Amino acid sequence: MGKERVGIEKKSVVSLQIASLVVSFLAFSYLIYSVDIVSGGMPSTISLGNKPSQMSIPSGGSYGHNRDDGSMPSSINSPGGSVQNKESIGSSYSSNLLGFSKGGTSDALASGLQWAAIAYYAGTMLGDMFGMTEKNSEALGMSLAAGLGTYKTLDTFAFENEFGARYLEQNSGVISLGVGVLVFALMYKDVETKVVTFDCMPWQAPNGGDNCEVCNDATLPCSEYRCKALGQSCEIVNEGTEEERCVYMNPQDVNPPVIKPNYDELTKGHEYKNVKNSPPGPGFNIVNVATKDGCLKAFTPLEMGLITDEPAQCRIDFNHTTKFDDMTAFFGGSNMYSYNHSESFSLSGAEELAGSGFVLGNGKDMMFYVRCKDKNGNENSAEYAVKFCIDPSPDSTAPRIDATSIMDGGCVAEDVDEAEVVFYVNEP
Numbered sequence: 504m505g506k507e508r509v510g511i512e513k514k515s516v517v518s519l520q521i522a523s524l525v526v527s528f529l530a531f532s533y534l535i536y537s538v539d540i541v542s543g544g545m546p547s548t549i550s551l552g553n554k555p556s557q558m559s560i561p562s563g564g565s566y567g568h569n570r571d572d573g574s575m576p577s578s579i580n581s582p583g584g585s586v587q588n589k590e591s592i593g594s595s596y597s598s599n600l601l602g603f604s605k606g607g608t609s610d611a612l613a614s615g616l617q618w619a620a621i622a623y624y625a626g627t628m629l630g631d632m633f634g635m636t637e638k639n640s641e642a643l644g645m646s647l648a649a650g651l652g653t654y655k656t657l658d659t660f661a662f663e664n665e666f667g668a669r670y671l672e673q674n675s676g677v678i679s680l681g682v683g684v685l686v687f688a689l690m691y692k693d694v695e696t697k698v699v700t701f702d703c704m705p706w707q708a709p710n711g712g713d714n715c716e717v718c719n720d721a722t723l724p725c726s727e728y729r730c731k732a733l734g735q736s737c738e739i740v741n742e743g744t745e746e747e748r749c750v751y752m753n754p755q756d757v758n759p760p761v762i763k764p765n766y767d768e769l770t771k772g773h774e775y776k777n778v779k780n781s782p783p784g785p786g787f788n789i790v791n792v793a794t795k796d797g798c799l800k801a802f803t804p805l806e807m808g809l810i811t812d813e814p815a816q817c818r819i820d821f822n823h824t825t826k827f828d829d830m831t832a833f834f835g836g837s838n839m840y841s842y843n844h845s846e847s848f849s850l851s852g853a854e855e856l857a858g859s860g861f862v863l864g865n866g867k868d869m870m871f872y873v874r875c876k877d878k879n880g881n882e883n884s885a886e887y888a889v890k891f892c893i894d895p896s897p898d899s900t901a902p903r904i905d906a907t908s909i910m911d912g913g914c915v916a917e918d919v920d921e922a923e924v925v926f927y928v929n930e931p
Contacts, residue, residue, distance in 0.1 A: 623644040639691055642687055761812040781887040788890045815877045818834060873886070
């Protein structure tokens with residue numbers, strides 16, 4: 504379909520150029536035809552008076568177009584035919600062919616169109632010669648056609664008013680030049696053609712994993728296919744759980760996770776002090792802002808959290824260890840690879856802890872240790888220490904019931920006289 508359309512367009516252009524060539528030939532013929540000399544075999548001259556407008560002459564004679572006052576007769580007849588007055592002939596071959604009177608509207612339009620056709624053909628030929636594109640060659644032809652056509656129209660038309668004769672006819676050259684420049688400026692296009700080839704091939708994920716985290720957008724579930732499509736080093740962790748996420752498995756990553764406290768996961772009334780991230784820092788202190796010594800209340804729930812700079816597992820232990828796998832439990836009881844890690848606990852009093860084998864510094868200071876490991880197996884070699892102290896004063900508060908086996912407002916079976924209930928308290 505495209506080739507057929509191009510062929511039709513080329514045929515139209517060729518037809519237009521042929522038509523322009525024909526018009527040019529007719530115009531050239533008119534130039535020959537419009538020479539103001541009629542000759543015969545006998546060289547003689549006849550002068551005409553002012554009154555006669557018609558006369559007969561011998562066949563084969565010659566004559567000039569003169570009266571005594573210099574005006575021209577309307578017609579001169581001879582046995583061989585008649586000669587018309589030049590004033591009754593149009594300004595161009597096309598006007599004369601169509602019988603238009605000189606200086607009239609029809610004569611001006613016909614003359615303008617004739618010369619516009621010649622200019623169009625010449626412009627397109629020049630554009631092709633100078634290597635212009637097809638569109639710009641046409642723009643050159645149209646601008647020359649508009650300019651020359653305007654000039655011939657204004658120059659041919661016999662203006663009867665002062666404005667036309669004084670401003671349009673006398674400035675026809677400037678006006679036509681402006682028209683030609685305007686048309687060329689509107690039609691000219693600086694076109695650069697680039698060929699782009701598209702091949703339908705199997706998708707290859709980009710190298711690396713800079714875009715892996717895009718898959719973890721909460722608005723759209725992250726699948727293994729979507730994750731691996733984002734980068735060749737992207738992999739799913741925590742697969743099949745609510746914590747499933749896409750992470751960058753950089754084969755050149757040899758650095759352990761960076762650990763720092765999560766200020767949004769600390770129980771109200773407590774603060775982190777002396778914070779030093781790991782690596783290389785040793786950790787931080789947890790203090791109770793409600794007490795003078797900053798010690799934690801015994802049997803009081805405490806929630807704290809950690810943040811890692813990459814998805815990681817974290818472990819916790821109250822004793823020194825040498826490596827990640829030697830530590831007692833996962834931080835928060837979860838082995839998921841995550842950025843946020845939280846832990847909740849309620850410690851016994853200093854006396855009870857000492858009786859259970861825990862060694863408390865100064866009878867109250869306590870410490871636990873944390874290590875984290877990323878998906879590449881990079882783990883913290885040094886322990887990240889979390890320090891705090893437990894209020895050593897005797898516990899004078901009554902136990903607090905935190906939960907029961909039968910939920911508040913729960914029901915028991917009908918006609919049951921007894922029911923077992925378990926109470927959970929904050930201390931022994």
